[in-house]
Amino acid sequence: MGGAVSAGEDNDDLIDNLKEAQYIRTESVEQAFRAIDRGDYYLEGYRDNAYKDLAWKHGNIHLSAPCIYSEVMEALKLQPGLSFLNLGSGTGYLSTMVGLILGPFGINHGIELHSDVVEYAKEKLESFIKYSDSFDKFEFCEPAFVVGNCLEIASDSHQYDRIYCGAGVQKDHENYMKILLKVGGILVMPIEDQLTQILRTGQNTWESKNILAVSFAPLVQPNRNDNGKHDTVGL
Template structure:
């Protein structure tokens, strides 16, 4: 899905168009989108297409359309101090936007939109392809070295691990917010839901609808369909026939603070 928003000449114009089309509706999400230039996550030879509302793929590297990411960010209802798990973390573009939302914001306009929470944020990603994780860390390193927003935010850098997200032992860790960037079959819905803490939010493509699932109790769920989407399906584990799951290690993320 994509192409619903007019192409921009630069990142700010793209975001202006997303706001005008009501894909970006909150100041918190707008600040995160403006802090990161989408073109920086493209290969150099494809940067001219970065500000179109279209998905992009080159080999294993993939970015969803900007309108999808904005709907995801709005649906996650991110707040400082939360833990976040990105399943199919790809280039790290979304995880990097999320890191601004999990940190504490000295900006008064942002503080009025988020509830300060105790504890350190967690920002983890699981990605199937090792070359994509290498690409994500390269982009993250460049972003950290060139970002001019460090004087405005306190945040937690994302950490990425190689693995199939269907091979995580669900009981190993639960998160406040979870996003899956691949199409989820109905048979895997409960597996995904069990990664959430009570009160947590899961956003995923389910039966060709971007879906928001809120865990309101131990066995109580609220489901909301957001928009129609078309995502490639989750890759099935190679050891599916054995019935065994790998406990994918999720590292503690490094907390970064404005100096």
């Protein structure tokens, strides 16, 4: 998925192209994208493709195409002080951009299946905080990443204002995702090859809107432990 905008020479060039193509439409989203160099989330030797509108995968490390992240960031309608949950947080690229908008009073949680990817995300976050020229220009809500399967979140976990799921959600898991959302909250996730924005309008009511046709790998189903039970993930 991707290829919707022309390749950039660097991160600013890529953002200019995403703006011109109307994928990035608000100033806060633009500032977050400009503050974090997408190329920094690539492994050495692979950065040549960082500013193309293409997804990238190497082992368990995966980045969606820039046009996808742009649509997600816009659809989440982020504001300072909100709580955010990233299901399948990966490299932490999206969570870090979100943290720049949430500010110091927000909550920024990510859950990722692969422990090596969580370590990678933590390294990239540390580098951003230590070395980025942008870091001091923002009040930051630092993301916290945990290892686990997002279909095994403990039932007593609190609900969130904003949720993104970065893997394809089967219809039978749709309600599970919706229940994690506060009333008035927004959930963005791929369902049946459509990136979908879901607004929780009441205790038992939701409104859905298709944003974009997408192709995402499906969520990995949980394994049972030796006792035949699922491990639960605390957030």
